[in-house]
Amino acid sequence: MLDFLKRIFADSSSRKQANDRLRVVLTHDRAGTSSRLMETLKEEILEVISRHVEIEGRPEVKIIREGRHSALDINIPLKGR
Amino acid sequence: MGKKTEGSSVIVVTSGKGGVGKTTTVANVASALARKGYKIAVMDLDIGLKKLDLILGLENRVIYDIIQVIEGECTLKQALVKDKRFPELYMLPAAQTRNKDDIKPEQVQEICRQLRPEFDFIFIDCPAGIEQGFRNAIAAADKAIVVTNPEVSAVRDADRIIGMLESAQFQDIQLVINRLQASMVRSGDMLSIDDLMEHLCISLLGIVPEDKKVLISTNKGEPIVLNEHSEAGLAFNNIANRLLGQQVDFPSFEEDSLWGKIRNLGRNLFSKQ
Numbered sequence: 004m005l006d007f008l009k010r011i012f013a014d015s016s017s018r019k020q021a022n023d024r025l026r027v028v029l030t031h032d033r034a035g036t037s038s039r040l041m042e043t044l045k046e047e048i049l050e051v052i053s054r055h056v057e058i059e060g061r062p063e064v065k066i067i068r069e070g071r072h073s074a075l076d077i078n079i080p081l082k083g084r
Numbered sequence: 085m086g087k088k089t090e091g092s093s094v095i096v097v098t099s100g101k102g103g104v105g106k107t108t109t110v111a112n113v114a115s116a117l118a119r120k121g122y123k124i125a126v127m128d129l130d131i132g133l134k135k136l137d138l139i140l141g142l143e144n145r146v147i148y149d150i151i152q153v154i155e156g157e158c159t160l161k162q163a164l165v166k167d168k169r170f171p172e173l174y175m176l177p178a179a180q181t182r183n184k185d186d187i188k189p190e191q192v193q194e195i196c197r198q199l200r201p202e203f204d205f206i207f208i209d210c211p212a213g214i215e216q217g218f219r220n221a222i223a224a225a226d227k228a229i230v231v232t233n234p235e236v237s238a239v240r241d242a243d244r245i246i247g248m249l250e251s252a253q254f255q256d257i258q259l260v261i262n263r264l265q266a267s268m269v270r271s272g273d274m275l276s277i278d279d280l281m282e283h284l285c286i287s288l289l290g291i292v293p294e295d296k297k298v299l300i301s302t303n304k305g306e307p308i309v310l311n312e313h314s315e316a317g318l319a320f321n322n323i324a325n326r327l328l329g330q331q332v333d334f335p336s337f338e339e340d341s342l343w344g345k346i347r348n349l350g351r352n353l354f355s356k357q
Contacts, residue, residue: 012354021236024236025236025239029239
């Protein structure tokens, strides 16, 4: 049922695409970063962490925006003993 | 006739991207304020690519330009072109045969220092780009108006400009959204006011709808604010009133059909990432 509703209301408008693309571009413009740099950053951060503790699940490294300010959001689930 | 207010405001109108409506905004907001009796100077800093004289319909009255003032060939007073339709409106023309590097920020500051005692508002028409011309245009300004269109490249450039204005310690930066088409926003094919506010995060000064009458009045060299039946003219008038500190409500471009409302509600509920 939820999937059905999601499909009906899925927003594939060009306005949504413009917003999605702008979110990414402006975040990188403001922080002086790029998608490529984020990938490198993610790999290196994971490498350092995994040298000391075991990682489990899907780690995330991304830039989040709040107003005109950006922050690096790092979410790395660790394996329990 | 003397000026109306004690102080004076120097406002730079800028955008990053060209062709979004900076000069049209300067010409019309300045005309609207002059019509209300405020004493206004407009300064064209798009050296080499001047437009303001043409948009205002004053191209045949230009004798001297800003470079000649700076180089001492004429006085500032001699270079100011008086608008016959609005006795309180004066324009300082740009030079067409020189370039942006022929002026320095300190020289613009000096001209503004001389204009301030005589005028209520001084508008600076900034050239497109982020180079010397931009630096000259913001050097003497107390506040900035950023003009943009609901279109990705204009928004990206506006964001860059806002960042540069913030780095230059501007406290008062306001947004004018030009050429909005409400029907396209409703059908999901244009960025909305809320979308732009979310991306740019500065306060809103005005929303100017797309209006064919703007081109017609530009053809004639007449400000659109003189046209009582033009939506864009009304919008520029509202901007002038807001600059005077008046509370003017923004028009609502909300979805009015029932299905549109249901669709928007559904999208909000079900299509989050």
